Amino acid sequence: MSTSSNAAAVEARGITKRFGPTVALNDAGLTIKQGETHALIGRNGAGKSTLVSILTGLQRPDAGEVRFAGEAAPPLADRDAWKARVACVYQKSTIIPALTVAENLFINRQTEGKVINWRAMRARAAALLDQYHVDVDPSGLAGDLGVEQRQLVEIARALSFGARFIILDEPTAQLDGPAIGRLFDRMRDLREQGVTMMFISHHLEEVYEVCQSVTVFRDARHIVTSTVADLPHDALVAAMTGEHAVTYEAKARTIDAKAKVVLEVRGLNSAGRYHDIDLTVKAGEIVGLAGSGSSGKVGLAESIVGLRRADSGVITINGKRPKPGDVPSALAAGVGFVPQDRHHEGFVPLLSVGENATMPIAGKLGRFGMISPERRRARARTMIQELDIKTEGPDQPVGDLSGGNAQKVVMARALVDDPAALVVINPTAGVDVKAKQSLLGSVEDAAQRGAGAVLVSDELDDLRICDRVLVMFHGRVIKDVPRGWSDNDLVAAMEGVSHE
Amino acid sequence: ACGSSDTPDSAASAAPGESAPAAAAGGGKVGVDFPRADSDFWNSYNKYVPEIASKDGVELMPPTNSQNDVAKLVANTQALVSQGAKAIIMAPQDTGAIASTLDSLAGKKIPVVTVDTRPDKGNVYMVVRADNRAYGTKACEFLGEKLGGKGKVVQLMGALASINGRDRAEAFRDCMKEKFPGITVFEEPTEWEGSKAASMLQTRLEQNPDIKGIYMHAGGVHLAPTLQVLKAKGLLVKPDDPKHIFVVSNDGIPAEFEAIRAGEIDATVSQPADLYAKYAVFYAKAALEGKTFQPGPTDHDSNIIQLPNGLEDQLPAPLVTAENVDDPNLWGNQVS
Amino acid sequence: MSDRQGRRAPTLPKTPAASANGSGPAPALAARPGFRLSRFRDLTLVPVIVVLLIVGSFIDPVFLTPGNLTNVLQQQSALALVVLAEALILIAGKFDLSLESIVGMAPAVAVMLVIATGDGGFGLGLPPGLAVPLCLVVGALIGAFNGFLILRFQLSAFVVTLAMLIVVHGLHLGLTGGKSLFALPESFMYLGSAVWFGLPAAIWITGVLFAVGMAALGYFRSGRSLYAIGGNADAARAAGIRVERVVLAVFVVGGALAALAGILETGRLGSISANQGVGWIFMVFAAAVIGGVSMDGGKGTILGALTGVLVIGLVENILTLQGVPGEWKQLVYGGIILIALMISRLTGGRAQD
């Protein structure tokens, strides 16, 4: 297979990359052997994606060099040469919503010849999607796809180039269990065919599942490279964080049976999404909502907080019945929530941390509709402290924060008004281990203070803090699992297997 | 001016050397395009045309309006022709861009009467217009005399892209240079906009408080802003006050006459909207009847001159001052 | 991924306004049927055109005659080319307001380069036959300059071309002194006034260029790359599209098309006035946008833009034939555009951007 089996498939040496005063990569590098699947691990902002853009020829390093199979990398302008060497699933979506799925798959290579044959391209697309078991209509608009389907399309596209080196930057962040499983199967196939891969993820167990070796970056520097066998979980976390890992211990809580019900849902229906949902959350309780793709859990949560309107049914929050489908009245009733996609509904990137975090209580920061910047800053400072948000201060725009910290700002916004009912959807998507812990910790703290919480997530780790987990399947709650479940049980329930 | 009821014959007989009708029967529809509907002068004209046409028994098609856009004028002309116009009255505000249209109308043997402007190229049957250069000269002579040949005047010009604006500006400028070299002229291109006129005049008065005269190219848009600026400066005083600034306007709309009566401005050149309409219809009818005209004076105080591409009837444009402002023959005194 | 049937529907709420406040008819408008119809989105104006044709034929028997319809097409041909140019630029996610100034300025400068001083030229004595190519070059250069400013200084296309609108027209005014140019070379007049096979050459030229545009944007990689760039420039770059180069090329082509529009207009009118093109840009945007070209880039088709031009042309023609009084014409005209907009919104079934 390998022409020069001794030369590494990819080698990046002494890479330094600055963005203004930010050093994204500081004399970092890595070497990936032919045919191996190599994990790149590091906390948010460690420089992983920056290395990806350098390895794919999108950015020029300030210093250092990249070699493919022993040869120097092609000039930046020669995109074709780059594409022949490396294919990539970028962290940021590169789907073009206004184009069809088929065209997205074959963008800028719609045809070998001169004139595009649309029918042939659709056929090729269908074949490609089929090959990777992606069930989407190639002639549909990519903009109509769900997050997960988009991700699958991106992966299929990257794999379709036939490159011998493939980079996957957090491909699993948007996928659910079975989809991840299928992706891993596919990656193993490719490895058997001798394809080299670089895999980035914040889910450390995935590293052990598909990778042979792993490199850890921290503070823009290379920390360690090793085979996965030589770097057990704790050591890996220690390398990432620079401290000894403490596995997150869910706090033990006891819920007073007489505690007041803060959130009650009766007979909630939304055509095609979920049906006859009943749900009761008491003060101090954390209820998990789990379910695989399209189980309706996100739609349900969004209906509770007023982002969507259910077709029928009653939602009671803290004794009040907010107007259905109306966020302000849900907030007024005492809801706090973290939406599914922080970029979409979570924050206003140009506005400051303080302003984003205090947006729902803007009316309480001064009289006559006025906002006192001082009070806002003061409030924001306490939130920053409580959630341990790494920022220059309350005046820094959220758009300048790293993903994990931006997510904490969204959490701050949810908690700022001391909600009676807290609804959080996928709060830990794309955030690193430590940030994950502090985000989950803040949900627990809120519960401790007497809030009832609903936590929607596919991540078993997240769900561990829940007092009970409701499993949804095809829009119905099929199981109520109390604390102390085993991973297998829950996954089986989510896949509908245990549903005899 | 010419209030008597001219029959085509009387007018024709007055025009020397008229030849016998070439085409047998007159008649047929007359298409008319109005140049714009957003100025007082043209609105008066637009009102006169159908009135006069029905009085003269001319079959007028529903008028089109080209909104000061020559491309629309061309489109409108084509539509009028396809709807069966046998003669066309138009007022191309852009005298160049109409050339091909005139050629193609000539090819279809459709005579064209243009009003207010003289196309630079392309055959016309008759141009009905007052001499815009004469406006500028009249204004210059009036101001020059009032100022005694010295001092500073401001000329609020129309748009550079407009032939009428350019003619007035050049004539005023040339006349000043020639006859009153002691007078300094400031030229302000206002694009026919009142707002620009007010700003420029205000700035200029700040810079040169000793300005003594103003010539504005279009009373319709320049009058009120000018008066407002003068009023704010406390310069709106009777002509016998030494602070008085002499103002000559152009157009002859009723508001200008009011201002003359009030002593706020001193004169205006009355651009005869009624005569424009009247003779436009008159010549269109004559064209349909196959009449032809020769250069020379006419019976209505005007003069027909020979152009390379046709004839032009240069209508009189009287200078209106406090003395003759109440003359009932002035069109500005006839509008309700 | 279990309930596959149900999974077709978009996950990303494209019309948050409608779904989140859950009020009234808006969600219904935004609803599903749009998806199936999406292939015909470029044809949403066709019903409007049909209505206009019917209304027109009732209003005046002349309306449906070949002569009148030919006139409509010829009158719109120059505007149509500018709309084509703007559509390309909009699809690539940019903006060009200065096109309207190019329509007047490029022909004026080109002609001044070849004619004698006495006729208003620079008196350089260049061969008159060069006027047409020079005009295209001038237009292309202005486009290139726009593109350069936007790409190199990362300035907003809207503002740059707004300033350039004034600068280019200012150059026209300054160089000609506001006067019209009449002494035009024969060759320069030819395209706008010739008749080929019974139809004005302008119609043929515009038709061919639209066909080329449709083919390029439909069936060629370079054309498709405009959609990719307008839809997501980063993704386009990642896919190996040379974004800067393509954007620059689009501005250059846009400038040249506007210059060609100027040539056709000059031939049709027989001279170049200082006002040529002034005020067109509003109509250009109206045509492009009612034709379904998005102001946000990446969306719309050349065919759609063409239907937009036709609607505008037919409305103007009908208003003229009907003899709507000048002072009410604008109102009727604007009202019809607004209605066309809403019809294309309703039949198109998608929120606009």
Next chain:
Amino acid sequence: MSDRQGRRAPTLPKTPAASANGSGPAPALAARPGFRLSRFRDLTLVPVIVVLLIVGSFIDPVFLTPGNLTNVLQQQSALALVVLAEALILIAGKFDLSLESIVGMAPAVAVMLVIATGDGGFGLGLPPGLAVPLCLVVGALIGAFNGFLILRFQLSAFVVTLAMLIVVHGLHLGLTGGKSLFALPESFMYLGSAVWFGLPAAIWITGVLFAVGMAALGYFRSGRSLYAIGGNADAARAAGIRVERVVLAVFVVGGALAALAGILETGRLGSISANQGVGWIFMVFAAAVIGGVSMDGGKGTILGALTGVLVIGLVENILTLQGVPGEWKQLVYGGIILIALMISRLTGGRAQD
């Protein structure tokens, strides 16, 4: 986060063009120093203003006199109010082209409601004192209609207001028959022509409204919500802001401000011509955008917009004082705007959108 010092930089690559092609000076322009300066971003035009003041004082001794500067302010006050309106609408992420038509139409209709038929009115015999409030109401209603169309039918703000630009002006033309209105009630002329404490009332009014705008957008919940909506409407909605309501209110306020601008302009000019306001919108956008208000929403300040207005006003004043020949004026004017744009880009240090 580990590298705290380094963490300043934005995570979202805002300037992909610069970073990805890695070519030439662009990245340097886009680079970091912008961030420190970002607090002063609304003041990037201050150097331009200083240069203009210096140049002006050399060109003419009159320039720096209080009388002349007062004139500049007065001349710009009506335009400034429209810029204020447009800035609010732009910050909220929308667009309004029809403001320029409101400047003429609202005063005309209001006056026609109160004056006699002989003077061009409807002859309703309403008390003349109502003209001013009626005018504001008309403006607000047009704004509300714009907002309604945009929100309810989810139409693009650009196109709706483009059509409304034509419709509103068409209504003005139709109702007045294109005639200027001279018989204006005293009360209607008052605001635009009165002098308070030695300065024209128009300057006071505009100044106060800008101050109110700055305070509202800086320190009030409702004002801050414009930034949230313009920056990310979905996030604003999720944070409990009633996006539709606020957007509608912004259009209403914008319409009323444009109507007020019309009142001031009417008072200054002494009559309402059919062309009042026509063509302003270009200047309005130029002022807002060189003043740092983004066309993409969520960015910019009222103070910045004000500096934009001042630059435009000073340039016009200097050109008039200097007596630049009419035919070259536009070129110089456009050129200066282009340069101001680049200066504000260089000192502002951020890519524009």
